[in-house]
Amino acid sequence: MTRFNISLQAGVDMVLHALETAWGGELFVPKIPSYKITDVAQAIGPECEHREVGIRPGEKIHEEMITASDSYSTYDLGKYYVILPQVPVWDLEKYISYFNATLVPKGFHYTSDNNPEWETVDSLRALITEHLYPDFKI
Secondary structure (H helix, E strand, C coil): CEEECCCHHHHHHHHHHHHHHCCCCCEEEECCCEEEHHHHHHHHCCCCCCCCCCCCCCCCCCCEEECHHHHHHEEECCCEEEECCCCCCCCHHHHHHHHCCEECCCCCCEECCCCCCECCHHHHHHHHHHHHCCCCCC
16 A cells, blocks of 8 residues: 655645646646555554555555546646646646646656655654654654
């Protein structure tokens, strides 16, 4: 199982970015790292026994932030993806030019298992330590 990981600061930064740059109707999606659930368990308790218990009812195996059907209106803005409204009320070509936006390939989907950026056991452990003990340096 995999999930996306976003820090509080990255979430705030994305909201501020959206407030400053949105033209209306866009959905901003951050480019953030993924992690394996088993890596979190290893980062927290490396000496503990870890046994798989299976998937619980309704539980997703991977998170999906952009579906393949969204690819027709999804653009890469660099730090973020943006899913544009099907019928924008503003000039699409001006938007693309202004933000240097690039249409993602047809069928593109952004899921936690196909993400190129990954947290490791060590990076997760550092994030957890930083969160719990902000003055502690590893």
